[in-house]
Amino acid sequence: MHFKVREILGEEKVIESLNRFNVHFTITNQLINNEEIMSAPLYNEKFVLLVHKDDELNEKESITFQDLAKKELIISTTGFQTRDDILKAFKNEKALPNIIYEIERLETACSLVEEGLAVTILPESYVKSVATTHTAIRAIDSNFLERTVYLAYLKDRYLSPAVCKLVEEIHSFFNERDRNGY
Template identity: 25%
Template sequence: MNLQQLYYFKTIAQLEHYTKAAEQLNVSQSRLSHAIGDLEKELQVTLFVHQGRNVKLTRCGAFLLEYVSQSLDILDRGLEKLSDFVNPDTGSIGLSYLGSLANFVTFCISRFFEKTGKVQVHFQFNQTVTQTIEDSLMEGHTDLAFTTPFDNKNIESVKIGSHKTILIVSRDHPLAAQDSVDLTTLANETFVTYSPQCMIRNHIDEIFQTVGIQPKISFEALYDSIVLGVVSANLGVALVAEAVDLTGCHVKALQIENEIPEREIHMAWVKDRYMTPAVKCFRDFIMESGMLLDQYKKK
């Protein structure tokens, strides 16, 4: 049994006529007859009986038609969705990104729609931590990621900009009277920071080493929102990426006076994995746009 036989069977059942079915399918009537004959032989049942110039389904044929029609309809819908999926104008793109990049991601998509006109492309968002992003890429659940670079030979990436790091304090904290701070003066402060699962934790630890302080860390969190909540409650201060959305939070951002490393942000994908046209189009747009994160920060 093959797919072609099932399409032939369904068409004959609908038209109740071999000649008309052959014309619609653009095949010879003899080919159609042989195909149905082979199908009947394999199934060991008679599917059609002749009534004058027409044919009618037998009881077995009517029983089979119900399931063949359902199966072919599902297959046809799947093929239509696959066509949409790989269509560069209507395809689907899975994006994973760090929480601090949420607004940047929507900025990128807005620019993409504006410059390419591909407004029917469907985006699926996954805002999460670095380790989960890497796993999602490798497992094929994510097409592209906006993140810090990975030490993984199977992942390729391109730099799209860098983040400065800022200090945030509660507006009730004495430091809120300042606009900038020397980190070496904060040795006695309580710090809120990120869990070791987050790559930004490595970056923050590097900053502490650079300025030569051993921070007193009382809170660790996976997400920016938790860090912001603890700082807002004046339970500690925190180093965060400058792109973190502070809107509506009871915190103040202070610039850091010390010379500290910036944090590179990359767009990443799995090396040599097939990309649908829509994914490739979006990736190439981001790459051709240059340091898009730096452009975003200047807008």
């Protein structure tokens, strides 16, 4: 058996990849509202703040959106769900972001933070794997920074038993992870 993992960014490209049979399924942070596509929730996760270890926010006991409004922010470019989620949280918290850098790859945001150029808000599952000795992960005091990650596939497409088993294993993995509190 051979697996090919593709990184497909943006809702339009996800839908196109499914419709063209370029992929069997996707894991995405966007709820795809398309009658031909099934989107099943996998897990929920919080967003967290990534700061340089020497940043004054790393010293604060609690970080609010009002604190973040004073900082230079790195955020995804237009068209990314992560950007929409973060901007919606700023709006709900009645704060204005000070966006200095717009990026396409989260790795770029992490590199800029590591150099002490700004701060960024990232999904918790992602930031755990990229934190370095020069950065710190901090919680943000907000009820608006959470997202759902979905597994999406075409409803009427035949999926081989092997693909069906893989989808089942993915769901099982996240269900087990949630039961164990990870």
